[in-house]
Amino acid sequence: MHTVVELLKTYPKELGGIDTAQLAKTIQSLVECGQACTACADACLSEDGVADLATCIRTNLDCADACSATANILSRHTGYDANLTRAFLEACATACKACGDECARHADMHEHCRVCADACRVCEQACRDLLVKLG
DSSP states (O other): OOHHHHHHHHOSSOOTTOOHHHHHHHHHHHHHHHHHHHHHHHHHHHSTTGGGGHHHHHHHHHHHHHHHHHHHHHHOOTTOOHHHHHHHHHHHHHHHHHHHHHHHHHTTTOHHHHHHHHHHHHHHHHHHHHHHHHO
């Protein structure tokens, strides 16, 4: 059993009827995307044409931060604020789209950008799917 699911199951109070499977999937996607973006930014910094990747690096780091913050918000349930959760999910989906699009521009030349673009697409969709479930 994945740690995210295990922790959700151990939460001592009701989670307010949220789809825990979708919540767990989203948190895991956020963590994986944040890691992919951080690693991609680092790999971009090691490329010979690093100056050409400045926007990609910036977008990667912005997306990594958005993913990390959103994962943290989704992992806290005490005093839950649905409006704040929705705002973070929307912002993160936007960051994932921007990063996925930027990395896709470099995917033919840099495999790390292809991997990151894929992670961003998965995470963007997970955020949007959870937004639908939250209503």
